[in-house]
Amino acid sequence: MRDIVTSFGAWVQTRCDKDPESARRWLATGYRAKKLQLQLAPGRGVNRAAQMAAVQTMDSMIAPLVHPEKAAMASLFLPCEPLLALGLHPYSCEGFGCFLSGTQAEQSFLQYAESEGLPETFCSYHKAFIGAAEKGLMPRPRFILNTTLACDANMLTFRRLAEHFDVPQFVVDVPYAADQGAVDYVAGQLRQMVAFLEQHTGKKLDQDLLEETVARSVRSLANYDRYLTRKADKLLLGEATGEMFSAFALHNLLGSRETEAYTLRCLEEVEKAPPARGVRLLWLHTIPFWMEPLHSALDFNPQAQIVGCDMCYEGILPQFSKDPYEAMAQRVVYSPFNGPVSRRIERAIQVARQVKADGAIWFCHWGCKHTLGGAQLGKETMERAGIPTLVLDGDGCDRSHGGEGQLATRLEAFVEMLKAEQGERA
Secondary structure, three states, rough: OOOHHHHHHHHHHHHHHHHHHHHHHHHHHHHHHHHHHHHHHOOOOOOOHHHHHHHHHHHHHHHHHHHHHHHEEOOOOOHHHHHHHHEEEEEEEEHHHHHHHHHOOOOHHHHHHHHOOOOOOHHHHHHHHHHHHHOOOOOOOOOOOEEEOOOOHHHHHHHHHHHHHOOOEEEEEEOOOOOOHHHHHHHHHHHHHHHHHHHHOOOOOOOHHHHHHHHHHHHHHHHOOOOOHHHOOOOOOOOOOOHHHHHHHOOOOOOHHHHHHHHHHHHHHHHHHOOOOOOOOOOEOOOOOOOOOOOOOOOOOOOEEEEEEEHHHOOOOOOOOOOHHHHHHHHHOOOOOOOOOOHHHHHHHHHHHHHOOOOOEEEEEOOOOHHHHHHHHHHHHHHHOOEEEEEEEEEEHHHHHHHHHHHHHHHHHHHHHHHHHHHHHO
């Protein structure tokens, strides 16, 4: 299977040099084939909830390739409920960065982006997408919408893409402070964003439909929060890749009927799961799913599992406003990715206790200054709270950075240490 993927990725890159639109059609065909495989033969051990998230994410990648006239590019933390209510497809720059890497088609686009002036230290998810867009593989969206949260690459990436595609752009500025004043400010901008969407689509947004869509978001996040709590005493095996599928379902696709169905299925799956055992890990930041040692160590392994990821739980709040604009604004303003890194660390400690994690892994994705800068503070604070923490360096997207061997050695040693501690407590 990996040989097929490698060959397909190489073909897409080569074909893009000659005929980008043809390469795009091939990419869409490959993603359709993967979706069919996920639907009919997801693999041994894949539970129904994980399968749903994977299929939903595949659909979200296929739609902009096939129907770019209905696609609105949206950054990861942008509330997408207004897009869904208007029948638009959220078009994810970060998502395609992940998928190009998963297709093993990222290298030529990364190299092209660097040849066009982007530094090596720039986020590889953004860089791969920019290279693919500027080489013609990625289609032109209707417009671009992004927040200033949480990546400093956002401001450069989406402005550059708006200029390249020659499309309108709307930026939601998220204040650093997390308070009601910031919520009011962002809610006002979201109302302006809706006016922007109505202007550029020629459609009037149905406010009742928006309220219904945001209400689904609130229910979905509440379901996922209950799922994490119930997961604390259960053994629910899966793939590391599954956490990234969940992250897309709970961000760009949050508010959809499919995401709510996914979270309800999570609750069903966890109820019938056996009692917890093995080492339980909380993962912080993106997951380098292309690294084979990671899969060998954590995929469907009853001895060691990822039981939570901050890319998935970051939108959960104790309660939301009844006003849809204020509710969407609260999710952005009070995100642990907003403000000082101490907020992200405090939230990680809360969730580690919620899911009964034995330890945490803080993954320093190359190019992510927020995560890199907070790593040592995160490790020290979490360990003072009784949560052993391993800091791993690597790249979530770019294979050329390597590091698989070191990652495997350190991860295995960390898991063995946690096993020994479990034995001492028993």
